[in-house]
Amino acid sequence: MYVDPRRNSVTFSVDDRVYLKVSPWKGVIKFGKRGKLVPRFIGLFSINEILNDQIVVLDLSLELASIHNTFNVCYLRKCKVEDEMQILSLKYLKVDLSKKLVEEPVRIVDRKITKLRKKQILMVLIE
Known part of the structure; x- marks a missing residue:
């Protein structure tokens, strides 16, 4: 059996502050925001209960009440x-039941047409 000798086992305790991982693929591919720029972790939640070493219960906010x-x-x-001012708010983020991050554009800032050899592609810059 092969094991990475440099791996760290992460242990959590009650009232620890954690981020929640979301899958960013649903809802953002249409507007071209993919790859490195998509948020992968949201929130700052506290742990209410530890059921075993692999499962924890979080104190989720009202925006994520459906999860x-x-x-x-x-x-x-x-x-x-340690500083709470560096943490982003969840009021603009939407997460569906399968823990997918859904982002909707606020407004269209600019449009341009990119011409290739045989076709034209409409490019949209959103905010």
């Missing part, structure tokens, strides 16, 4: 930030 509050530890990342 079940029990998660595996592979979907969590421990918060290392």
Whole structure:
């Protein structure tokens, strides 16, 4: 059996602050925001209860009330930030039941047409 000797086992305790991992592919591909620029972790949630070493119960906000509050530890990342001012608000983020991040554009800022050899592509810059 092969094991990475440099791996760290992450342990959580009650009242730890964690980020929740979301899958960014649904809703953002249409507007071209993919890859490195998509947010992969949201929020700053506290742990209410630890069921076993792999499953924790989070204290989710009202924006994420439609999601079940029990998660595996592979979907969590421990918060290392001490200053609360560096944390983003969840009021603009939407997450569906399958933990997919859904982003909708606010407004269209600019349009341009890119010409290739045999076709033209409409490019839209959104905010």
